[in-house]
Amino acid sequence: MKYAVQTKWHWENGIFSADKMQEWIRDVKKGNSLAEDIILWKIDNNHHGALVIYSSEEIAKKERSAIEAERKENNKNGASIVEETMGPITARMSEV
Secondary structure, three states, X not given: OOEEEEEEEEEOOOOOXXXXXXXXXXXXXXXXXXXXXXXXXXXXXXXXXEEEEEOOHHHHHHHHHHHHHHHHHHHHOOEEEEEEEEEEOOOOOOOO
Protein backbone atom coordinates (compact mmCIF):
# COMPACT_ATOMS: atom_id res chain seq x y z
CA MET A 1 0.00 0.00 0.00
CA LYS A 2 1.38 3.41 -0.96
CA TYR A 3 2.33 5.74 1.89
CA ALA A 4 2.12 9.54 2.10
CA VAL A 5 4.03 12.09 4.16
CA GLN A 6 2.53 15.60 4.19
CA THR A 7 4.35 18.56 5.70
CA LYS A 8 3.87 22.28 6.08
CA TRP A 9 6.94 24.52 6.30
CA HIS A 10 7.59 28.08 7.45
CA TRP A 11 10.46 29.99 5.82
CA GLU A 12 11.66 32.93 7.89
CA ASN A 13 12.93 34.84 4.84
CA GLY A 14 10.27 33.71 2.37
CA ILE A 15 9.87 30.59 0.27
CA PHE A 16 11.90 29.87 -2.83
CA SER A 17 10.63 30.57 -6.33
CA ALA A 18 8.85 27.82 -8.26
CA ASP A 19 11.97 27.40 -10.40
CA LYS A 20 14.15 26.95 -7.31
CA MET A 21 11.68 24.40 -5.89
CA GLN A 22 11.76 22.45 -9.16
CA GLU A 23 15.57 22.54 -9.06
CA TRP A 24 15.45 21.15 -5.51
CA ILE A 25 13.21 18.29 -6.67
CA ARG A 26 15.67 17.47 -9.49
CA ASP A 27 18.50 17.40 -6.94
CA VAL A 28 16.49 15.08 -4.68
CA LYS A 29 15.90 12.74 -7.61
CA LYS A 30 19.63 12.75 -8.44
CA GLY A 31 20.34 11.94 -4.80
CA ASN A 32 18.53 8.63 -5.21
CA SER A 33 15.49 9.44 -3.10
CA LEU A 34 13.22 6.49 -2.46
CA ALA A 35 10.14 8.68 -3.02
CA GLU A 36 7.90 7.88 -5.97
CA ASP A 37 6.73 11.47 -6.22
CA ILE A 38 7.08 14.82 -4.49
CA ILE A 39 4.57 17.63 -4.83
CA LEU A 40 5.33 21.11 -3.46
CA TRP A 41 2.92 24.04 -3.37
CA LYS A 42 2.98 27.63 -2.24
CA ILE A 43 0.64 28.44 0.63
CA ASP A 44 1.76 32.06 1.05
CA ASN A 45 5.04 33.98 0.84
CA ASN A 46 6.45 32.30 3.96
CA HIS A 47 4.86 28.82 3.84
CA HIS A 48 4.89 25.89 1.48
CA GLY A 49 3.35 22.46 1.63
CA ALA A 50 4.87 19.17 0.55
CA LEU A 51 3.42 15.77 -0.24
CA VAL A 52 5.83 12.86 -0.62
CA ILE A 53 4.54 9.53 -1.93
CA TYR A 54 6.36 6.27 -1.22
CA SER A 55 5.59 2.79 -2.52
CA SER A 56 5.14 1.55 1.07
CA GLU A 57 5.52 2.49 4.72
CA GLU A 58 8.65 0.32 4.88
CA ILE A 59 10.30 2.35 2.10
CA ALA A 60 9.31 5.62 3.80
CA LYS A 61 10.92 4.42 7.03
CA LYS A 62 14.12 3.49 5.18
CA GLU A 63 14.46 7.10 4.01
CA ARG A 64 13.55 8.67 7.34
CA SER A 65 17.11 9.26 8.61
CA ALA A 66 18.04 11.07 5.38
CA ILE A 67 14.90 13.22 5.71
CA GLU A 68 15.78 14.13 9.30
CA ALA A 69 19.31 15.13 8.27
CA GLU A 70 17.94 17.35 5.49
CA ARG A 71 15.55 19.01 7.91
CA LYS A 72 18.46 19.99 10.14
CA GLU A 73 20.06 21.69 7.13
CA ASN A 74 16.79 23.45 6.31
CA ASN A 75 16.62 24.76 9.87
CA LYS A 76 20.03 26.38 9.35
CA ASN A 77 18.56 28.14 6.29
CA GLY A 78 15.62 29.65 8.19
CA ALA A 79 13.07 26.90 7.58
CA SER A 80 11.04 25.15 10.24
CA ILE A 81 8.48 22.42 9.98
CA VAL A 82 5.04 23.51 11.16
CA GLU A 83 3.24 20.18 10.89
CA GLU A 84 3.65 16.67 9.59
CA THR A 85 1.15 13.91 8.99
CA MET A 86 1.72 10.50 7.47
CA GLY A 87 -0.11 7.34 6.71
CA PRO A 88 -1.19 4.81 4.11
CA ILE A 89 -3.03 6.10 1.06
CA THR A 90 -6.48 4.58 1.20
CA ALA A 91 -8.06 6.12 -1.92
CA ARG A 92 -7.23 8.51 -4.72
CA MET A 93 -8.93 9.95 -7.77
CA SER A 94 -5.95 9.62 -10.11
CA GLU A 95 -2.37 8.49 -10.26
CA VAL A 96 -0.23 10.74 -8.08
